[in-house]
Amino acid sequence: MESPTPQITPQSTSPGFSDHIKGLFIRVKVRRGFLKKEWVDVKSYLFDETHCLIKTDEVFPLNEKIILSIRLQLEPTDLVIDSIVAKVLKKKKECSCFYYNLEFDESSLKATSATESPLVRLDTLIKRKQLINKKVLDLS
Numbered sequence: 001m002e003s004p005t006p007q008i009t010p011q012s013t014s015p016g017f018s019d020h021i022k023g024l025f026i027r028v029k030v031r032r033g034f035l036k037k038e039w040v041d042v043k044s045y046l047f048d049e050t051h052c053l054i055k056t057d058e059v060f061p062l063n064e065k066i067i068l069s070i071r072l073q074l075e076p077t078d079l080v081i082d083s084i085v086a087k088v089l090k091k092k093k094e095c096s097c098f099y100y101n102l103e104f105d106e107s108s109l110k111a112t113s114a115t116e117s118p119l120v121r122l123d124t125l126i127k128r129k130q131l132i133n134k135k136v137l138d139l140s
Contacts, residue, residue: 020044020055023074023129029067030058039069047126049119050104052086057097060088065105072122072129079125081118084108 020043027039046053060066066088070081085108090101104119 021047021126021130022133023072024126025071025073026052026054027069028054028056028058029069045099047123049117049123050106051089052102052104054100054102055097056100059098060091060100062088062091064088066102068102070122072125074125074129079118079122081109081122084119 024044024047026042026044028042029037030040031037040056040058042054042056042058044052044054064087065085068081068084068086070084072079085105086102087105088100089103090099092099106117106119109118
């Protein structure tokens with residue numbers, strides 16, 4: 001059963017899109033020539049275990065499968081997903097950049113012995129980190 005696609009419509013004035021997710025670093029592998037590929041950093045705005053929203057100046061056609069590398073900065077060590085395939089579901093142009101709604105292909109992850117998916121774990125840690133940051137800001 002397919003998971004429903006979240007309705008993600010980035011707008012400059014809407015809350016939540018003014019800042020990207022702090023501590024979450026996403027890179028996209030981009031073809032630069034016949035044999036050359038390179039990793040390009042993108043900003044992340046929404047993330048859950050099945051979808052994410054990124055912003056970049058790179059151009060990807062709809063339904064294209066792209067390769068992502070995801071790193072969540074934590075203490076004392078970072079949580080890293082080296083390579084995961086995602087499909088471009090939606091694209092919206094804003095100024096010179098594009099917002100992309102991506103759907104993860106969890107089958108592209110290497111088999112792990114853990115009972116919990118790396119994407120579920122990453123989503124849980126992002127939510128906890130955001131909650132802690134909000135509490136710290138509220139106290140100051």
